[in-house]
Amino acid sequence: MFNKILILDAETRWSKKAVDWAPDTYTLSNMTTEEYIRSSLFKAFGFGFKYYGEEGAPIYITHPFLKKFFGSIDWTTTAVVAHNAQFDIAILTWIYGIKPAFIFDTLSMARALYGIDVGNSAKKLAERFNLPPKGFATQSSDGLYELTAEVEKELADYCKHDVFLCEKFLDNMLPQFPKKELKLIDATIRMFTEPQLALDKDLLQTAISDDESLRASLLGKLNVKEEELASNDKFAAVLSAIGIDPPTKISPTTGKEAYAFAKNDALFQQILNGDNEEAVLLCEARMKVKSTQERTRAQRFLDIAGRADGLLPVPVNYAHTRTLRWGAAKGSNINMQNLKRGGKLRKSIIAPPGYKCVAGDLSQIEPRVLAHLADFTELLEIFKSGEDVYSLFGRIMFGMPTLNKEENPELRQSSKSAMLGCGFRLGWASFASQLLVGFLGAPPVRYDRAFMKQLGISGQTVVEFMTGYPHEGRRGAAAGAERLERMMEIPPHVHRQGTAGSLRLRQGNHRPLPTRV
Template sequence: MKIQELSVDLETYSDVDIAKCGVYKYAESDNFEILLFGVSVDGGDVVVYDLACGDTIPKEIMDALTDDTVTKWAFNASFERICISNWLKKHYPDKFKGYSIPEDPASKYLDPASWKCTMIWSAYMGLPLSLEGVGAVLKLQDQKMKEGKDLIRYFCSPCKATKVNGGRTRNLPEHAPDKWETFKTYNKRDVDVEMAIKQKLSRFPVPDFVWDEYHLDQKINDRGIMLDMAVVENAIAFDEKSKASLMVAMQNITNLDNPNSVVQMKQWLSENGIEAESLGKKDVAVMIKDTTGDVADALKLRLQLAKSSVKKYQAMQNAVCNDGRAHGMFQFYGANRSGRWAGRLIQLQNLPQNHLPDLADAREIVRTGDYDMLQLLYDDIPDTLSQLIRTAFIAKPGYKFIVSDYSAIEARVLSHLAGETWRSEVFAKGEDIYCASASQMFGVPVEKHGINSHLRQKGKIAELALGYGGSVGALKSMGALEMGLTEDELQPLVDSWRNANPNITAFWWAVDAAVKEAVTMRTTTEVGNIRFIYKSAMLFIELPSGRRLAYVKPKLGENQFGGTSVTYEGVGSTKKWERIESYGPKFVENIVQAVSRDLLCFAMRNLSHCFICGHVHDELIIECREDASVESISSVMGRTPDWMPDILIRGDGYDTKFYKKD
């Protein structure tokens, strides 16, 4: 009888650090191997094949691994799929079957279309992203074995050579037979737990279109993005040289042994008449404004030393694979409150912006390794290297990048959902939302480089800080005081923005009331085309796309101000499972970011025939041939889905040989 479904879990060995380098580099190591292969066929008993001790996987299971009609399940399935891809190519090349066209780097891996992931299912339900965490929250009868971490450390990574272990650099089954038997039990238990998660969540299936999005995400991770390793390696060397000279310059000014030491630096500042509570970047920047001479010079040097740009270059060096590309940089559903992606390894979502007018020239100086020229032309080498981080991502030879993004996507979605028509008219005319917002707030015309232009900055910071119920604290967090606004201006700015956007303000509290009613009455409520559903101790927010956001065990409680708010269980700011407090504007933020994400997904599906190799919230990076048109890509970005046909969105794009913020 033909196999319909496999549930798989692997235990593997590699000399590559997976935490630093990712699974793609981990699995392509010459020393990579699969030790244990735990599998259940069609929901049957789990069998562990001990490959390290000579077991072989039966032919019917081998065939099922490359049969696209057989569904393969795993927790964090990308690990299993990439490991099995490399293992097949190495040991059973005749069995391996890739996908896509040969020009596509994604063709080196098994097709993700027949793989499904219980970690993604858990994330869709608002649960943790770890097998142990999900098992604990769901109170499964069988839990992940706690001995696992020690066993993985013992068998799956190189060990330090000592006299006691006879100088070996790897632990094999024969070195600890009892531990090995426990390891096999651990492998079996993981498959059992994964299957129990599927069973427990079976009442809440993930929609097929979300699985389609996951499969597209896997293709993008498989494709990867090329790195210019000359830029990366020279940047690391330049940073080291620069830091050494900056340290000498600081020592000459301060006469300190280690001017990087917070204790020593605070003492030196105290001796020079400045009592510093903190030497954080923001605090040092403020101090520089109030100081002169040696103190100001020393603080400026400290700021340069604090630039952490080299860490991104080191992450690139760690992640780059044999094909010169970084793979696996995007975690699907990494932010389970909205379903947005999270960054992994190099963290494309968190790169410094570039403002150098001669970016290409600076990049070329670093690429060719001319440190003296860089030092001659640029005062602040750490800042220059920081601005060049994006440019280390390059299109492969004969290709270019087209980078296309949505203009002000969250502001557009929020305006559309709340029915704030004056804002939608601004977007329809292609006008500047910051100027329009300032004009609406202060009742005067505002032009970017014309009349009342000084008010645009107030409009901008209000737009960025206040759309989700933010107040004075949000303005401060956005840097309002550093931009020159005074304390006295902040509350009036909040009031002006809210008065100018009454429908958005009303939308916050309509959502707040709908959530409370759904949870209290255990019913379904609606605000516009957003539905709030209470079912089986879960709150679901159904978006226009049909996708649902999930909140575990919601209930009403008293908030810190003595009012009533909704709380639910989730992974909080402490990274632990805890009860989280929320309210209308916060739910609106989740909804707006989730809808913005769904619009980007719609564009990704429409452009799936292209080589998408990266994306950041509102932006796609596409590797394409030289004759590809920016206009055609941007026009596809501007298409609207059936579920929100009248949203005003616009794709803006440019082409480039290296990634940058245009």
């Protein structure tokens, strides 16, 4: 596949201050990697290089000689290494048209080996491996359109030291890193540097137009101005004018009363899911005015398509989280992992000719892994049998021996969210609030008069229960648990654990779930 490994590091033009050639600044601090490299302002001042394992010091090649140097290399047999390879290899591919045989990324490797909490920058890794510290010479090139001879020499020394450090990083990590994981890192970087997905510009433009039309339609139907919905005080006045008391809460930050207009606020959801159609429309319009995510994302996709010949570089990081899953690259401004199902943004992504885009999912993967880590043998046996574990959990949760996915899809969905939440330390107060929104596709729970009558409780009890915990601390949690027990009769197969009154399922003899996995 490859017979040599080239370590490299790029030094590029940048300015964190406003200058004549970059009045709005030009830095990765306020631009995405894709936007920065594809900018007309971009220039690689030079690259540092060293072949891995060979004797001698790193070399530095300046801008005028880079193409000749790159042309002397057989890239079909040469792998590359960089720290934060997404940046350096994107330059290599987009600016110089080079596709190396294999890509190593010491930043991705460090995240997987040492976790995300300890820091894995070149500076941190140099400290961790007892290496000479990373320098600070790039400060001198800030704002320079072209380099002076003095600055260029300083930058070259800085860059060569970074290459030296990167080789030592690889020395320390490569022996303990699985080969199959290295292949995943290579594939992840190439998803960004060698994009295969295209974007449907017409559909993206339609998404923007539809969002604007819906916003205008809601405002016209309600005969209100956008600022009346965007301002908390003005929106409160609009609600009061139709006989709705504006919901309030105690701010956990200030400890003072504030309007409860956030989409996840329980009392706001109560209005949104209520019977007053005008109030419902006002709340929907408020959320549409306050939320610009869909329109902003569509515009970002359009901008990317315009810069990248209609293609979509996918900016995700390997081992981005504590659980080592992928995550949106820092500063990428698009998250490819949470595009709305069925939405125009998702549909705007086009597979290359001869391929199709499919959504892959592993059946019940989270509780399967959790049951294995917790040595919950009874649950593992249920998975082996092929039974629907969410329905079985729902039968206990709702006291319905015949609950199943076909006849009780909504209850089964709620039991799924409960099971997943319990497995990952979801508190009872947060779970109760999520029921109002409709967690994981479950329908919202309407705390209206009929529902309260069914439970045999007063509206005030619901308000106290739903809003008491966040600002009352541990005492509030205990009080909330007592209110919860007054609201429902705890079945015999469930017992209390802890002062917060969390509920835990008795399911045979097994090792209890750990507090951390």
